[in-house]
Structures are given as C-alpha cells and as structure tokens.
Amino acid sequence: MLFGRKNRKPISIPSKKVEEWKYTTCNYCSTGCAIEIGLNEDKKIVTTRGHAGADVNRGKLCIKGLLEHELFESPGRGTQPLIRDKHYEEFKPTTWDNALDTTAAKFKAIQEKYGRDSVAIVSTGQLLTEEFYTLGKLARGCIGTNNYDGNTTLCMASAVSGYKRSFGSDGPPGCYDDFEHTHCFMAFGSNLPEQHPIIYWRLKEALEKRKFPLIVVDPRVTMLAQFADIHLPITPGTDCVLINSMMHVIINEGLQDKAYIDAHTQGYDELQKLVQDYAPEVAQHQCGIDEDTIRTVARIYAKAPAAMSIWTMGINQSTHGSDGVANINNLNLITGNIGKPGGTSLSITGQCNAMGTREWSSCSGLPGYRYLENPDDRQEIADFWGIDPEFFPKKRGLAETDIFPAIETGEIKALWIVATNPMTSMANTGRIRKALENLEFLVVQDVYEDVEMNQYAHMYFPASVWAEKQGCHTNTERRVNLIDNVLPPYADSKPDFWIFNQMSKRFDNGQKIKFPDEPEEAFNEMKALSKGTNAYGNERTLDISGMSYEKIIKARGIQWPYSEEDAEACIEKGEPRLYTDGQFQTKSGKANLICVDFYDNNEKPCKDYPFWLNSGRVVEHFHTRTRTGKIGNCNKFSPTPYMEMNPDAAAELGIEHQTYVRLTNKRGDAVVLVQLTQRVPRNMVFIPFHFHDCVNRLTLGLLDPYSRQPAFKQCSVRIEHVDQAEAARLNAERRAY
Numbered sequence: 001m002l003f004g005r006k007n008r009k010p011i012s013i014p015s016k017k018v019e020e021w022k023y024t025t026c027n028y029c030s031t032g033c034a035i036e037i038g039l040n041e042d043k044k045i046v047t048t049r050g051h052a053g054a055d056v057n058r059g060k061l062c063i064k065g066l067l068e069h070e071l072f073e074s075p076g077r078g079t080q081p082l083i084r085d086k087h088y089e090e091f092k093p094t095t096w097d098n099a100l101d102t103t104a105a106k107f108k109a110i111q112e113k114y115g116r117d118s119v120a121i122v123s124t125g126q127l128l129t130e131e132f133y134t135l136g137k138l139a140r141g142c143i144g145t146n147n148y149d150g151n152t153t154l155c156m157a158s159a160v161s162g163y164k165r166s167f168g169s170d171g172p173p174g175c176y177d178d179f180e181h182t183h184c185f186m187a188f189g190s191n192l193p194e195q196h197p198i199i200y201w202r203l204k205e206a207l208e209k210r211k212f213p214l215i216v217v218d219p220r221v222t223m224l225a226q227f228a229d230i231h232l233p234i235t236p237g238t239d240c241v242l243i244n245s246m247m248h249v250i251i252n253e254g255l256q257d258k259a260y261i262d263a264h265t266q267g268y269d270e271l272q273k274l275v276q277d278y279a280p281e282v283a284q285h286q287c288g289i290d291e292d293t294i295r296t297v298a299r300i301y302a303k304a305p306a307a308m309s310i311w312t313m314g315i316n317q318s319t320h321g322s323d324g325v326a327n328i329n330n331l332n333l334i335t336g337n338i339g340k341p342g343g344t345s346l347s348i349t350g351q352c353n354a355m356g357t358r359e360w361s362s363c364s365g366l367p368g369y370r371y372l373e374n375p376d377d378r379q380e381i382a383d384f385w386g387i388d389p390e391f392f393p394k395k396r397g398l399a400e401t402d403i404f405p406a407i408e409t410g411e412i413k414a415l416w417i418v419a420t421n422p423m424t425s426m427a428n429t430g431r432i433r434k435a436l437e438n439l440e441f442l443v444v445q446d447v448y449e450d451v452e453m454n455q456y457a458h459m460y461f462p463a464s465v466w467a468e469k470q471g472c473h474t475n476t477e478r479r480v481n482l483i484d485n486v487l488p489p490y491a492d493s494k495p496d497f498w499i500f501n502q503m504s505k506r507f508d509n510g511q512k513i514k515f516p517d518e519p520e521e522a523f524n525e526m527k528a529l530s531k532g533t534n535a536y537g538n539e540r541t542l543d544i545s546g547m548s549y550e551k552i553i554k555a556r557g558i559q560w561p562y563s564e565e566d567a568e569a570c571i572e573k574g575e576p577r578l579y580t581d582g583q584f585q586t587k588s589g590k591a592n593l594i595c596v597d598f599y600d601n602n603e604k605p606c607k608d609y610p611f612w613l614n615s616g617r618v619v620e621h622f623h624t625r626t627r628t629g630k631i632g633n634c635n636k637f638s639p640t641p642y643m644e645m646n647p648d649a650a651a652e653l654g655i656e657h658q659t660y661v662r663l664t665n666k667r668g669d670a671v672v673l674v675q676l677t678q679r680v681p682r683n684m685v686f687i688p689f690h691f692h693d694c695v696n697r698l699t700l701g702l703l704d705p706y707s708r709q710p711a712f713k714q715c716s717v718r719i720e721h722v723d724q725a726e727a728a729r730l731n732a733e734r735r736a737y
C-alpha cells in the first residue's frame with residue numbers, strides 16, 4: 001500500500017441533490033469561516049460546505065461547521081413565548097404582545113421601586129452585530145440600566161482590557177496572513193487544533209511552506225504542544241513571570257528594538273527596571289521553566305526578523321489575564337513586533353461574534369469603542385440617537401461576574417439573559433443557582449427552550465437561530481462577514497433584532513430613538529458612527545464606513561478599517577493590520593509599556609486538594625452544548641464529560657482507565673470518567689468545560705482586577721473513588737438529557 005499525500009484518493013461524497021447554494025458565515029467560533037448552505041429542489045436544507053473562495057477558510061470547515069445545517073430543526077427549539085409566575089410552576093404559552101408587555105411592565109415596576117440599575121441584562125458573543133447595536137440602544141438608551149454586560153466577560157474581557165491598556169483601544173492588530181510572514185510563532189494557552197481547527201490548518205499550511213519555530217506555552221501537552229518545536233509546560237497562572245524573564249534576557253543582552261521603543265512607546269525605563277527582578281535563575285522557580293530554556297526562547301523570539309504571539313483562554317481566564325495580555329504586548333513592543341507582516345500580538349477570540357459585541361453592543365461603554373467616562377462620547381451618541389446625554393451613566397456598571405453577586409445581595413432584582421447559559425458556564429455554579437432563586441423576574445431569550453437557564457425563568461422568548469436571521473459577524477482578524485436569511489424563523493420564534501425593536505416601543509425613549517426595521521439600516525447607523533477621530537484626535541481604527549452588505553458578500557468578508565475612501569479607491573478587502581505606522585490610539589499616539597509585577601493569589605494544590613484542576617474545549621462541542629449537544633455526530637464523537645489524568649498519579653490512587661471518580665473541593669463535586677494520558681502532569685487533571693453540572697461545580701473563578709474575568713483554570717481538587725454502577729447511571733441520565 002502506498003502512503004503520502006500524493007497517493008491519497010479523493011473522498012467521494014454522496015450527492016445531496018443540491019439545487020442552490022446560499023452564502024453565510026459560521027455561527028460558532030471566531031475563526032469566521034464562510035459557509036454555503038445547500039438547498040434541494042424543495043428548498044429544504046440538505047448540507048453545508050466551506051466557501052472555496054473565502055480568504056479565511058478556503059473551502060474548509062471543522063466538524064461543527066460541517067454539521068451546522070442540522071441546527072435549524074434540532075430538538076428543543078422554542079416555538080412560542082412562555083410565561084409563569086414562579087420558576088417552579090409549569091410554563092404556559094403566551095403571545096408575543098403579552099410576553100413583551102409583561103416584561104416591559106415588570107422591568108419598569110422593579111426600576112421604579114428599586115432604581116434603574118436593579119434590572120440587569122447579560123447577553124452573549126453570538127448575536128449578529130446589528131442585533132448587538134440594537135440591544136445597546138435599548139439597554140443604554142431606553143431601559144437605562146448600567147448593569148448590562150455580555151458573557152464575553154468569561155472569555156475575552158482580559159484581551160479587551162489588555163489591548164486598551166497597551167494600545168489605547170481594543171482591536172487585534174494582526175491577521176491570519178501573518179502566519180505566512182512570521183519567523184517565530186509563540187502560542188500562550190491556546191490549543192488551536194481543538195479550539196480553532198481552521199486557524200490551525202492555516203498555521204500548518206504556512207509551516208509546510210516555510211519552516212519557522214513553533215513555541216507553545218501550556219501546562220498541558222495539548223495537541224498544539226505535541227507539534228511544537230519547544231513546549232514550555234508552565235506552572236498555571238505564572239505567564240507574567242515567564243514573559244518578564246524573557247524581557248529581562250532580551251534587554252540585558254541588547255536584543256530589544258531600540259529605535260521602535262524610542263519612536264513608538266512610553267514607559268520603557270520603568271519596565272526595564274521592573275524586569276531586572278526576573279532573572280531566569282530566579283523566575284524558573286516560580287514559573288516552572290528552567291533558566292536555559294527561558295534564555296533560549298527569549299533569544300529566538302527577539303532575533304527573529306518578525307515574531308508573533310497568539311493566545312486564548314490560557315492567558316485570559318486568569319486573575320492575571322489583563323496583565324498577561326499587556327505583558328505579551330510589552331514583549332512585542334520592545335522587539336518591534338507590532339503592525340508588521342508576521343510580527344504581532346494576536347488574541348484568538350472565542351465566540352463567532354465576540355468582536356461584534358466588543359465593537360458595537362455598548363456593554364462596556366458606548367458604540368464604536370466610545371467610553372461612558374468621556375463626556376464628548378456621551379454627547380455624540382446622545383445626539384445621534386436623539387436623547388438627553390444625562391440619561392447615560394458616567395462610568396461603566398457591573399460586569400457579568402459582578403452581576404450575580406449583586407443578585408445574591410438583592411441589589412439586582414430582575415435579569416434578562418440573552419443567548420447565554422450561566423448555569424453551566426459560570427464558575428461555582430452552585431452559587432449561581434442559589435443567586436437565581438433570589439430574582440423577582442428572569443427573562444431567558446434563547447433558541448432552545450430546554451436551555452438550563454430556563455429552569456429559573458419567569459418568561460421565555462424563543463429566538464431564531466443563525467441563518468434564519470440577517471446581519472454581520474466580525475472575526476478574530478477584524479473581518480466583517482455576512483449571515484444571510486437562508487430560512488424563515490422556526491415556528492413562532494423571532495430574530496433577536498425584532499425582539500429588541502419591539503421591546504423598545506414599550507419605553508419612553510423608544511419613541512425618540514429610531515429603531516430601524518431592517519438590519520442593514522442599523523448597519524448604516526454603525527457605518528456613520530465609525531467615521532472620524534476618537535477623543536484624542538486619532539483616526540478611528542474601527543472604521544467600517546466603506547462597507548455594504550453587497551461589498552461584504554462580494555469580497556467574502558472585509559477587514560476593518562475600511563473607509564469610504566478605501567471603497568472609492570476600489571480596495572476590496574480592507575486593512576489586514578493595525579498600527580502599521582506606529583501610531584496608537586493613546587493621547588500621545590505612543591503605545592504604553594506596562595509594568596506587570598507578579599502576585600501569587602491562585603488557589604493551588606495542597607494536602608487536602610492535591611491536584612490542579614484545568615479546563616478547556618473539545619473540537620466537537622461549542623460552549624455549553626446548547627447547540628452541538630443537539631447534533632447527532634457531535635455527540636457521537638464526544639458523548640460524555642471525561643477527565644484526563646496522569647497514569648502515575650492514577651496508579652498511586654488505585655484508579656483505572658475508563659472508571660468513574662468523584663472530584664471534590666470546597667465548592668462542590670463532580671463525577672467523571674477517567675482517561676489516563678501523559679498529556680497532563682502528575683499533579684493536574686483536565687476536564688472539558690462544555691458539560692452541564694460538571695467542571696464548573698468545582699471552579700473558584702477568582703476575578704481579574706481589570707477585566708473581571710474569572711480564573712477558570714487555577715483551582716484545586718481531591719479525587720475519590722465512587723460506586724461504579726451509580727456513577728454509570730448518573731452519567732447515562734446526563735447523556736439522555
């Protein structure tokens with residue numbers, strides 16, 4: 001038998017009798033793959049394929065994208081609004097008018113009694129950008145609560161915070177094309193093959209064409225680490241120590257880019273002084289990477305003509321998340337690796353439209369990266385929407401992770417949850433359940449009526465899914481792409497855009513602010529707001545003024561900034577990189593080098609709880625499985641929660657492969673199936689986070705002081721034996737769900 005790529009036979013795919021292909025974009029992860037949905041002659045959806053002409057995925061899709069068309073008629077879809085007085089009573093069907101009237105009346109009554117901020121709204125990273133913009137108008141302009149946030153606080157808040165601190169604005173400066181130009185690729189806490197398979201494929205393709213060092217920093221031997229030239233199995237939560245030590249080597253050996261530092265940064269002297277405390281021979285004892293390896297990696301990175309860093313949740317989900325991002329930016333700034341091909345600081349985003357909410361939802365401020373704290377920004381948006389600027393708060397309210405404690409204390413009485421599932425996704429879910437019982441009114445807006453959050457809801461709004469709606473996403477590399485209506489909404493579900501519009505009519509300011517009927521009109525409002533200069537007089541990077549739905553489809557996605565002048569000059573695809581001129585969005589125009597000192601506040605393994613508990617993703621599932629849990633083949637390949645455990649540690653405890661164990665700590669317990677593997681060190685276990693009533697019963701979730709993002713990956717557990725028959729029964733029940 002002959003092996004090798006050239007001898008592979010093409011796979012033959014059975015004909016699905018597709019009559020028409022419709023263009024859209026994947027609605028799972030932030031890679032932003034362009035998709036075509038195949039309809040047969042009866043206009044029934046029969047298949048999905050990657051768009052061959054799209055720059056992002058060039059015809060490829062991962063398992064989730066390939067099966068995405070099965071979502072439209074998946075079990076558990078909400079068919080009509082539901083209402084009940086108490087969360088333990090049976091739901092009753094109701095009309096949309098009654099559902100919206102009742103919700104608006106409840107919100108107003110609660111606000112009148114307890115104050116405007118007693119109503120909170122928590123949304124997601126999975127709506128369309130026009131929907132985010134409209135929800136922002138409703139939340140900030142009509143309902144007027146300051147306790148409004150998105151679940152992006154659980155995944156991307158540290159990246160946003162770190163970018164703002166370093167560069168004066170959010171917005172990843174690099175792109176996937178940087179893989180083609182880089183001479184050194186360093187990944188922090190990012191397992192691309194499982195989390196972002198198509199980005200990984202782009203990296204692999206670049207590596208096949210031109211070899212460059214792949215360095216992976218991760219406490220676990222992830223799939224990406226297995227392909228690395230150098231794997232740094234770092235002690236959890238100590239990335240700042242490693243980076244400070246790398247900068248110590250770079251600066252002390254004169255490998256920094258002095259010209260770039262002088263021209264484009266500020267704060268170098270303080271940084272240089274700080275990193276003197278992080279000599280590799282000292283740092284190795286904190287971060288667990290030996291001194292020679294630290295020196296080697298620092299030299300490779302600094303000497304590369306262009307070097308880039310990527311990161312995902314291994315950095316963000318930490319009490320040092322924002323600092324970790326700022327420090328990765330420091331590393332790239334002092335080596336002159338920002339804004340040049342192959343030299344960048346690229347946060348790989350999680351959710352499909354986490355970028356869209358960052359840009360336009362007004363969760364952390366006002367639309368288009370404007371700040372509530374800035375009077376000019378408040379005035380500009382108030383004028384644009386036609387309301388009094390005094391209606392806006394003067395600083396940001398609570399983040400999602402602070403909203404639940406405020407429900408516990410009674411400060412927040414009503415909650416509107418949009419397309420997110422904190423009962424599974426938040427740390428310490430036992431505490432979340434208890435908090436939810438305190439609410440006077442909970443509205444859950446979701447595609448699925450069997451989503452766990454609905455157990456506590458008083459009102460359920462059935463939302464339409466994915467390509468039953470129209471609007472844009474922005475992906476990790478700032479590429480705006482379109483989702484188009486392929487099907488009408490399922491049963492009596494409604495697009496989120498429609499739900500927000502209808503709700504606005506029930507508030508006083510909803511009569512003053514225009515809420516357009518069509519998503520493209522909302523897109524045109526965003527375009528108008530994206531032009532011009534920011535508070536410091538710098539040109540706005542988030543400029544989408546040259547885009548239109550037609551142009552986006554034609555180019556199969558356009559990266560911002562893309563101005564009217566770009567459109568007039570017939571540029572098709574936008575700007576691949578930010579800060580190419582070294583001009584940042586700060587007052588001085590220079591990037592901030594930020595001193596990041598390490599303080600050790602993690603919960604760590606101890607005598608009673610001797611294992612680190614780490615969590616992450618598997619390729620088959622997305623988030624809390626509200627969607628992929630309904631797709632047959634995703635479940636078939638990943639049916640059950642499991643725990644990776646080192647065989648030596650297991651032998652010591654008398655635990656065998658594929659038996660059940662119970663994990664316990666101060667917060668709760670979880671029963672999981674053991675998978676013995678050398679991927680985890682002896683003092684660590686790893687569990688995928690997708691499954692309900694599992695790993696987040698145990699996580700502590702200490703918060704990052706800047707981003708309020710929880711540390712999901714740094715806590716400790718004990719492992720106990722369980723009755724195997726009982727555990728198998730529990731597991732079967734969970735799978736049946």
Ligand code: SF4
Pocket residue numbers: 026027028029030031032033057060061062063064065066196197198199
């Ligand atoms: Fe969708 Fe992400 Fe898979 Fe692409 S890589 S098909 S965007 S889930």
